[in-house]
Amino acid sequence: MWEYTDKVKDHFLNPRNVGTIEDADGIGEVGSLACGDALTLYLKVDENEVITDAKFQTFGCASAIASSSALTELIIGRTVAEAENVSNKDIAEYLGGLPRQKMHCSVMGHEALEQAIRNYRGEAPSKAEESHHEGQLICECFGVYDEEILAAIKENNLRTVEDVTNFTKAGGGCGKCVEDIERLLAEARGEVATCETPSAPEFPAQGLTNLQRMHLIEKVIDEEIRPMLQADGGNIQLSDINGTDVFVKLLGMCSNCPSSQLTLQNVIEAKLREKVDPAITVREG
C-alpha cells in the first residue's frame, strides 16, 4: 500500500468539484480505460477570462482522484493565463507530495488542463488526442510519445527509467520500450545529439495509441460500416477490442442472415483492414 499524505487521503475520500458542466467553455479529456486512468476536466470561463468553475470526472486510483480534485481547487478563481502556469509539480505540492510511483497522476491533471485550455481557445487538441503526431511513439502500452517523455525529463529532472515510468507511465507495461527510454534519457543529458525520424506510416493506424486505435475503429464502424448494413435492414454492435481482434455482434436482419459470416469477413473485416490496420481480425462475440 502506498503512503499517502493526509491531504491526498482527504481529497480522495472527499473529492471537491466532482461532476460535469453542461455548457462548459473548455473540456479536456486525457487517459483511457485501457491505461487504467482517465480524467475529463470541464471549465467555465467568464468574459474577463477568469475560471469561475471547474469540475472533473476521474477513473483511476486514489492519487488520480486526489490530483484531479486538487487541480480544480488550484485553478478556480484564476485567469486562464494564470492557470496555464499550473504545473504537475504544483498539483503534487498542493497535496503535500505524491509517492514517486504516482507522479503520473499529477501529470495527467496537467495534461487535462492543457487540453481544456486549448479547447477553450478553439485550438486543435495536442499530444495524445491528435492522430497525426509529430513525434515518435515510444511506449505502445500507454501511448506515450517522445516529446512527452523529454518534457517530463527536463521539467522534473528525471534520471532513471524508473523515474520516467513514474511520471509518464511509459515503460510500466511490457517493458519493450525501456531501451528507447534509456536513449531519450541519454539524449536529454546531451549524450546523443539526434533522434531518428519516424518512418512514414504504412497503414492508417500505425503510430496510434491503443485508445486512438479504438476510436478509429469505432469511427469506421459508425460512419462506413453501419450505414451499409442498415441499408439492408441490419445493424452492428461493437463488443470489444483486444489488440487486433475486434469483436462485434450482428443485429437486425444480419443476425439471422445465412451469409452473415461473409458479411463479417468480406464487408466488416475488409473495411477495417483497409481503414485501420491490415492485421485486424473480426469475430462474432
Add this chain to the structure above:
Amino acid sequence: MTIYMDNNATTRVDPAVFEEIRPYFTELYGNPSSMHKFGGQVGVKIREARERVAALLNCSPEEIIFTACGTESDNTAIRSALAAQPDKRHIITTRVEHPAILSLCKYLEKKDGYAVTYVGTDENGRLNMDELRQAIRDDTAIISVMWANNETGNLHPIEDIARLAHERGVLFHTDAVQAVGKVAIDLKKTPIDMLSLSGHKLHAPKGVGALFVRKRIPFRPYLIGGHQEGSRRAGTENTTGIIALGKACDLAREHMAEEDTQVRALRDKLENGLLKAVPDVKLNGDRDNRLPNTSNLSFGYVEGEAILLMMDQLGICASSGSACTSGSLEPSHVLRAMGVPFNFAHGSIRFSLSRFNTEEEVDFVVENLPGIIANLRKLSPFSAEKQAPACTKAFSE
C-alpha cells in the same frame, strides 16, 4: 475492526501453532546439528515436523526438504532439474504462474539462453492442454505448472499433467503454495516429481517453506554449505519456522473438510451477494473448479486501488489485481492472459477467505461494498451507458 480477506497473500498464524513454537524461542534454543542433548531435542522436534508435512502430502519424510519460502522451493526445483540434465535446454510453464516461476524462467531465457514455452489459458483461466501437450520436446528438462492459481483460485489438472510428463520422460514440478491445506494432495497416487509449499499460506509464520523431491529423481542442491537437510539444502535450520510448519500441516489435515464446506459456503455467500448487489460485475476464473476460499471479481469502470482504499477505511482487507497496487502499471498478468477486457481488469478485487472468517464479516462486506462501487462510479467519466452498452453485455456472465 479488521476484516481480513486476503489469505492468499498471507494467513494469520494459528494460535495453536504459536503455542507449539513458543518454547523454541525461549528455553529450547539449541542448534539441531549440535552433538549435545540440548540441541538434540530440537533435532527430534524437526524430525516430527518433517513427518507431519509428509503426512499431509502422503509422501515419506525423507522426501521433504525444508526451505525459506515458496520462492526458494520453486527456484530450487527448476534449477535442480536444469543442472541435473545439462543437455536439455527447454522448459514448459504457463502464462499464469506466480513470479517465483515466471521471473525465473524469463531470467533463464535471457541470461542463460534456455528456451521456454509459456502455455496459455482460455478466458476462464483454464489451461490449454493441447498446447501443453504439443509443447513437449526431446530436450524438455522440466514442466512446471501451479496447482492452484493465487489470483483466481483456479485448479489446474495436475494429475493429468503429471502423468503426461511421466509418459514423456520429463520431470514435473508443481508450485502448490496455494493448494496445500485447501485441497487433498496424495503424492503416492500422482507422479509429481517435485512440489513446492509455503508455511505462511497455511497459518504458519513467514520465512519457511518446503520442497518435496521424489526419491531417486536427480537432484542438485541450490544452497551449498553444511550438511543440513541431508546436504540438499545447507544453512542452519529455521527451527521455529519448521516446527510451526509441521504443526500447521497437522492442523490443515484436521481442518481440510472445513475448508471445503464452511469456508466454501462463506465464499459463495460473499460472491453471490456481491454479484447480485452490484451491476456490471464479473467473476474471473473457473466457477466450478477452483479453490474453495478464493473469489476474484471485476467491477467495471472503477479502478482497483481506489476500491481497496475505500474498503480499508471500513477495515476490510482484500487484494487488487490492478496495476496501481503492484508497482507496475499493467493489470495483473493472470487476468491479461485470460483476456479479461481492460475496463474490467483494472477494477478487479480478490477476496481470499480462511477458517478464521465469520458470517458477520461476509454480511458486512456485502452490505458496504456496493455503496463504495456506486460512489466511485459516480466519479468516473466512464459508465455502462457511455461505453457502448456492448462492453458490459458481452462480458457479464
